[in-house]
Amino acid sequence: MKPVKLIVPLLALMLAACNVNQKDDDMEPLPPTGTENPETPVEEPETPAAETPSDRDDDDFTVPDSFQPEEYRLEDAFPGLTFKEPLALTHDETDEDTVYVVERHGLVYSVSLEDSQEKAVYLDLSQVVDISGQEMGLLGLAFHPQYKDNGYLFVNYTKEGKTFISRFTHEGVSPVDLSTEKVLLSYDQPFSNHNGGSLLFGEDRYLYIASGDGGSGGDPEDNAQNLESYLGKLLRIDVDTEDQAYLLPEDNPFKGQGGNILEEIYAYGLRNPWKFSFDPGRNLLIAADVGQGEIEEIDLIESGGNYGWNRFEGTSTYEEGSSIENHIPPVYEYPHSEGKSITGGFTYYGDDMDSLKGAYIYGDFISGRIWALWFDSDLKAENHDLLDTDLMISSFGLDKEGEIYIIDFQGKIYTMKEED
Template sequence: MKFSIFIVLLISFASQAVELKARVTDLEQPTDIKFFPNSSEKLLVAGKEGQLTFTDLSKNNTYLVYDFDVKSGSEMGLLGLAFHPSYAENQTKNNFLFVNYFPKKGERRTRVSRFSLNKSGKSYNLTNEKIILEIEQPYGNHNGGQIIFGPDGYLYIGMGDGGSGGDPKGHSQNTKTLLGNMLRIDINTTDDIPYAIPQDNPFVKQASFEPEIWAYGLRNPWRFSFYQGALIAADVGQHKYEEISIVEKGQNMGWNTMEATHCFKPKKNCDTTGLTLPKLEYGRDQGQSITGGYVYQGELNTELKSHYIYGDFVSGNIWSAEYPSFTSPTKLLSNQGNLSTFAIDANGEIYVAEFGKGIVYQLVP
């Protein structure tokens, strides 16, 4: 692998001008990027085919940490990473990395596991897998893949509707399945207990709901993030619309009754009672597969302060939208390739990965 500091792409729209500066190249189909807590230099990159890569931006140092044996067809593979929320404070006790991936052996399933992330000399390695949760997948697509710790210390897991098209098995409105939901679990358990259910989860006392469910009615949440306590999720659409929502406790996000703010099957009456509609949507003239991002908190791009930055995997467009209103979205860049994931460093600066070229870019003025 090699680094490239001077590859720059520049397009200016409205008053906001940004560049994409390549920071890491020669990666294999990146699907997720996570900076080490409190770091703007050290990061881990997940690759769809199973490669977990470490990079130190300050030292031009990149190497393979671990190679997961994964099913990687369709939308499967190594999909998500999350550091233990107390990793920075106590790396001796909580040196854990949580991983969302599809194990190659056995039936098709999402697995969320905890690993010890150990440093030996100048290198990191993974050991001691503890399987937290496994969920059978009927198809190879719409797997979600994001895992993230909230400010409450609980692990949030975004699950797609199980795949095919149009949610043929009705998972997203079926609250007795874990598919099509945002899940919330407590991973601070002893080694013999995979996880616990937070007692303030919204449906713990309702027999018609699985207790892990935090919110339901999602199609394929592809990247979500927290900002000031709010969970901002991008949900990939079916035929016509992509959407961004604030996901709160106990909500029904509408799929497959709705696609964004529109009836999914317009010839049938659709009742929006009790549904939470998105904050922002766009149609097929702008893109076909949304990639959620982050609210910009850095100092380099001052005009983007407090704007949510997001993109599209198919059109390669990158936008900013004012937070929390999500009004006046501005296109920052066009045709930047297959944008698979965004990342944010300790300084609040934003990065984005291009899937096909295997490049991690930084947004700079």
């Protein structure tokens, strides 16, 4: 039997799991501020949305015909190193064997995979970010596909009751100069929780942004279904411009709809899509959406798709209110008897574990369980247990070779290995 975890106050992170089926009326809202909505003309062709690391070719993402998991173990990725409330791990687009670890309190460390006994401060936003709420802080990091040439990195952080999506420029010296910040987008957060946080570039070179429903419990402001709100959405913008904050992709689903509909929206009806990722082998965009009081879900995101929150929690009716039509149910869900806060991961295409090729690896922050979701040729999902751990799994990450890392909010980072 696993030992019982000690959940300290800060560990409620991204978890709606701690919000039972009632509104959190005792939560104090943050001070209201204005919402920025830059003018954003468009000029880009339609392209696929799957992310493919620049130094890997299509053969690296071949999906096997079937899936049969083996036995696995965890291995400390960086012996001797610990981190303070780590939330993400990623890599840049250079030839360096380096990964970057994001801490909620505002620090990003670079770690060399060749000498993994030392970490160096790469970005320090500790005096900038607001961490007063359990799900606030520095929440996401993504490197531009041409980072090697332009030095651009993008972050998602909270400050002054708002989410900020900003670009910084690494000019060859670390830590990154904070004066290089270019704020691309900011929007109000009415409560301190459900801030989303993930950032990823697609193969289309557009930046995708995960946004939670604004918090409290049950989406009391009905943000997820509101196309005039940035909250409860997956957003998509074109950052390859210097004249403006960003551009709008021509094929964004609500482009040209008129009125106050936000043209940055790519998909909506999400509660707290804390982590999402691209499956380049199947050309899928997969989001793990944290549930309310009963169900955790995994969604296959389509352009313009409505994923049902808060009228539905998973496939179950949740909230009475105006009906919605043609919402997209989850491809997979699990009840709170198995876990209470889903942490999305990545589809594995690395070389170290042949048995996991083509499987979507994900876990749960509360239960510590790690699973593999396998999609057949009709995209029907089949779930497999991999590991039962004592970790507080806040995130998964990939290095440039496609090897997967498991981030423990308690301070350690692990890799997975097949048992000999």
